[in-house]
Amino acid sequence: MNQKRNIKDLDFNELEGYILEKKLPKFRTQQIFEWIFKDVEDFGSMKNLPKNVIEQLEADFYIGRAKILRKQSSSVDGTRKYLFEMEDGNTVECVLMEYSYGKTACISTQIGCKMSCTFCASTMDGLVRHLSCGEMIEEVMAISRDIGDRISNIVLMGMGEPFDNYDEVMKFLKLVNSSKGLNIGQRHITISTSGIVPKIFEFADAQMQCNLAISLHAADNETRNVLMPVNKKYNIDKLIEACRYYVNKTNRRITYEYSLIKDINDDLEAAESLGKLLKGQLCHVNLIPMNSVEGKEFEKPGKEKVAKFKSVLDKYGIETTIRRELGTDIDAACGQLRRRDSEMVTV
Numbered sequence: 001m002n003q004k005r006n007i008k009d010l011d012f013n014e015l016e017g018y019i020l021e022k023k024l025p026k027f028r029t030q031q032i033f034e035w036i037f038k039d040v041e042d043f044g045s046m047k048n049l050p051k052n053v054i055e056q057l058e059a060d061f062y063i064g065r066a067k068i069l070r071k072q073s074s075s076v077d078g079t080r081k082y083l084f085e086m087e088d089g090n091t092v093e094c095v096l097m098e099y100s101y102g103k104t105a106c107i108s109t110q111i112g113c114k115m116s117c118t119f120c121a122s123t124m125d126g127l128v129r130h131l132s133c134g135e136m137i138e139e140v141m142a143i144s145r146d147i148g149d150r151i152s153n154i155v156l157m158g159m160g161e162p163f164d165n166y167d168e169v170m171k172f173l174k175l176v177n178s179s180k181g182l183n184i185g186q187r188h189i190t191i192s193t194s195g196i197v198p199k200i201f202e203f204a205d206a207q208m209q210c211n212l213a214i215s216l217h218a219a220d221n222e223t224r225n226v227l228m229p230v231n232k233k234y235n236i237d238k239l240i241e242a243c244r245y246y247v248n249k250t251n252r253r254i255t256y257e258y259s260l261i262k263d264i265n266d267d268l269e270a271a272e273s274l275g276k277l278l279k280g281q282l283c284h285v286n287l288i289p290m291n292s293v294e295g296k297e298f299e300k301p302g303k304e305k306v307a308k309f310k311s312v313l314d315k316y317g318i319e320t321t322i323r324r325e326l327g328t329d330i331d332a333a334c335g336q337l338r339r340r341d342s343e344m345v346t347v
Helices: 012-021 028-037 051-060 133-147 162-177 197-205 221-227 236-250 268-278 303-315
Strands: 067-073 080-085 091-099 102-106 110-112 127-130 153-156 189-193 211-215 254-260 283-289 319-322
Touching (some): 012 028, 028 051, 067 133, 080 133, 091 133, 102 133, 127 162, 133 162, 162 189, 162 197, 189 197, 211 236, 254 303, 268 283, 283 303, 303 319
Parallel strands (some): 102 153, 254 283, 283 319
Antiparallel strands (some): 080 091, 091 102, 110 127
């Protein structure tokens, strides 16, 4: 039995291979690819294709499109949070953030997550499945479709661990960057990992120009083991070794994300440990006051404590920013909208 595939899962070369296999004219590849990224809803809308080509595509493919199940818009800063339903009925979260330099889509790479970070809502129901390249592409396209404007930046910091879905994520990065695809520059794309060390080495060797962010959140193994169980397999020494390799290989700066959690990792001793760990590295630290998560007891520290933590890192010469808090009135932490789906108002 022939099972239809999402045509957005194919890169240009794969689509061309299909066209040649079906003994169709090679130039049809470019036409079809352009229509896909013009966001047509069905193959019949591809106006310059003859009927036989459309029928062949309809027999083998569908055009994957996400459905907006829920949408929250912040009255504070305009941030929008989406709950999308995928073709199989599973749901995934994305966020649109507006900055002076453009519109940023924060997308998910998995439905759920198996990393079990104790402060994260995404992991609370475990991993359901990986997202395909085409589904990740559609997350970006669906947000763009909803706002009627182009997405200029992408961050892979939503639900899931990108390096746990490495092959599909790499395919996505290349396709979204391609001039034949969404044509978003690699330097406008950031990928965040909890620290899967072998994949950091592999990503370094791939020589991508995308930005790499490391979810660190503690500078000592005892604390990080509790917050992020991945640290039990790839401890801080192994992680920093991989990060140094990445910097030496690419000459690109790493961003370390550090969620400040009240009475857990926010005191001056923790700041000193972080400063000593990262001193002299080509890096940037992004301090993130903890978003509250329903079902978790973690809280964010006061602004004065956050400022003191930053001052310690400044002393070590580490470039540090305190993340601007966006979407604080719309369940900003990843995973919450999906978990509270039944409580949201349908768009």
